Amino acid sequence: MTAQALRGVAAVVGVGESAYTRGGTDGVTDVSVALDASTAALADAGLTPGDVDGLVPPYMGATAEELIANLGLTGVRFCAQVNLGGASPVAALGYAASAVAAGLARTVLVPVGWAGYSGRRARALSAAEPTTSYRKAVRGLYAPNGVHSPSQVYAQVARRHQHEFGTPAEALGRVAVNTRAHAVATPNAIMRKPMALADHLASRWIVEPYRLLDCCMDSDAGAAVVVTAADDPRHTGRARAVLDGWADARPSEPLDMYNRADFFETGLTTAAPAAWAMAGVGPSDMDFAQIYDCFTFEVLQQLEEAGFCGRGESGDFVLSGHTDPGGRLPINTHGGLLSQAHALGMNHVVEAVRQLRHEAGPRQVDGARLGVVTGWGDLGDGSIAVLRREGR
Amino acid sequence: MNQVRLQHCPACRRWYAMARDRCGCGTPLVVAPVSGRGTVFSATVTHQAMTEEYAARVPYQTVLVELAEGPRVLALVDGPPLPLGAEVSVVDSAPAGADVPSTALLVERSRR
Ligand SMILES: [Zn+2]
Numbered sequence: 081m082t083a084q085a086l087r088g089v090a091a092v093v094g095v096g097e098s099a100y101t102r103g104g105t106d107g108v109t110d111v112s113v114a115l116d117a118s119t120a121a122l123a124d125a126g127l128t129p130g131d132v133d134g135l136v137p138p139y140m141g142a143t144a145e146e147l148i149a150n151l152g153l154t155g156v157r158f159c160a161q162v163n164l165g166g167a168s169p170v171a172a173l174g175y176a177a178s179a180v181a182a183g184l185a186r187t188v189l190v191p192v193g194w195a196g197y198s199g200r201r202a203r204a205l206s207a208a209e210p211t212t213s214y215r216k217a218v219r220g221l222y223a224p225n226g227v228h229s230p231s232q233v234y235a236q237v238a239r240r241h242q243h244e245f246g247t248p249a250e251a252l253g254r255v256a257v258n259t260r261a262h263a264v265a266t267p268n269a270i271m272r273k274p275m276a277l278a279d280h281l282a283s284r285w286i287v288e289p290y291r292l293l294d295c296c297m298d299s300d301a302g303a304a305v306v307v308t309a310a311d312d313p314r315h316t317g318r319a320r321a322v323l324d325g326w327a328d329a330r331p332s333e334p335l336d337m338y339n340r341a342d343f344f345e346t347g348l349t350t351a352a353p354a355a356w357a358m359a360g361v362g363p364s365d366m367d368f369a370q371i372y373d374c375f376t377f378e379v380l381q382q383l384e385e386a387g388f389c390g391r392g393e394s395g396d397f398v399l400s401g402h403t404d405p406g407g408r409l410p411i412n413t414h415g416g417l418l419s420q421a422h423a424l425g426m427n428h429v430v431e432a433v434r435q436l437r438h439e440a441g442p443r444q445v446d447g448a449r450l451g452v453v454t455g456w457g458d459l460g461d462g463s464i465a466v467l468r469r470e471g472r
Numbered sequence: 473m474n475q476v477r478l479q480h481c482p483a484c485r486r487w488y489a490m491a492r493d494r495c496g497c498g499t500p501l502v503v504a505p506v507s508g509r510g511t512v513f514s515a516t517v518t519h520q521a522m523t524e525e526y527a528a529r530v531p532y533q534t535v536l537v538e539l540a541e542g543p544r545v546l547a548l549v550d551g552p553p554l555p556l557g558a559e560v561s562v563v564d565s566a567p568a569g570a571d572v573p574s575t576a577l578l579v580e581r582s583r584r
Binding site: 207217220222223224225226227228229231232235236237239240243284285286287288289335336338339343384456 | 489490491492494513514516517518520522523528529531532534536543544545546547548555556574575576577584
């Protein structure tokens with residue numbers, strides 16, 4: 081069987097989110113936000129916990145056992161975890177779809193939850209047990225040279241890109257400004273104060289070339305989706321988001337961000353062509369893109385590696401207006417990790433599904449029929465899923 | 473201060489900055505000194521310290537140095553920031569004579 085044979089076999093039929101907050105609520109944990117999102121996603125799908133027979137638990141936070149116990153999932157027979165850092169949620173869609181296609185499960189719940197504001201923050205994670213290659217690299221190789229957080233690790237790549245290709249600060253700023261404009265139109269986004277380019281350029285340095293407004297936020301957020309067969313007879317007749325192509329990959333030197341033969345290679349460099357081939361469509365067919373936006377430059381880098389533009393061309397691509405609200409490729413129409421919340425990128429999947437159902441209200445991309453979601457994790461792991469609207 | 477020491481594959485002659493169990497070609501690795509000479513491939517300046525240890529140090533520059541032998545290593549810069557492309561020499565900041573190489577590297581300012 082080829083990957084193409086799996087095109088269109090599965091669909092996202094339910095999406096859910098926890099409240100997106102930054103403090104002010106007691107008892108918010110990684111587990112609680114994952115549970116809230118799961119319950120919402122099952123309700124959205126018109127299904128119950130008893131229907132769930134497949135589970136892809138998140139790579140950090142709630143365990144499979146906690147999800148099973150707290151949600152009352154009595155029938156789980158397929159359960160597999162994906163460990164690609166922030167690229168895990170989008171990759172998990174493909175694993176869920178594969179399980180459905182193989183007949184290993186009929187209803188797969190894919191939740192994430194991170195109390196990244198009230199609980200452990202991103203900059204503290206590299207000091208946690210070095211259980212991942214990212215943490216091992218930071219602890220063993222980068223931290224002794226003053227590089228502790230993702231912002232510091234990735235800033236070296238951003239700076240080199242600026243040096244080689246002349247990518248201006250205004251291009252990074254344009255990503256931040258566009259994303260905020262979308263957040264203003266998204267009721268559950270945390271950051272909804274309008275932002276101008278001047279605000280971005282005046283925000284304080286975190287680690288050059290990243291300013292405060294180049295960085296995603298610490299938040300408490302959970303998001304979840306439900307995957308079934310695309311032709312599952314339980315569907316209510318509502319439009320759904322069919323998975324036409326997906327792939328995930330690690331870069332060719334997976335242990336160290338800085339020693340790849342091609343310095344800008346990421347997992348997406350190989351995953352994206354595979355996903356496009358599987359889906360039978362390409363970047364120019366997309367009505368929108370939800371791109372993992374841990375920092376503004378990573379959006380530019382992924383636009384290049386996913387094939388929306390050539391290597392080194394992403395600055396011109398966004399400055400030309402293509403990715404502005406209402407442009408030919410709106411990006412992160414919900415406000416992303418930069419301005420909506422840091423639900424580990426599963427909020428990007430939720431938004432893609434809402435766009436394809438035409439339920440996105442004032443930020444709806446007119447007639448959206450095809451969209452893409454990417455994930456970015458750890459030392460540049462990549463994932464991508466191409467989704468298509470099906471149904472009335 | 474010591475010479476920088478890195479893992480090296482005697483078979484395919486690759487150098488590795490990030491420690492691993494064996495070379496991708498299957499050969500056990502040895503640890504050997506490198507020249508320490510290289511050029512600044514990329515650089516960042518941290519303004520917000522991410523740990524308490526670095527709070528008194530901000531702003532500080534961390535450079536990514538491409539060594540003459542090939543691998544790229546991070547190194548801290550004491551003093552004014554260096555431009556990309558600058559020729560530098562890096563040393564292991566562990567005390568002289570330390571048995572085990574450290575990964576805490578410093579740019580030597582005197583030998584430009
Ligand atoms: Zn070798």
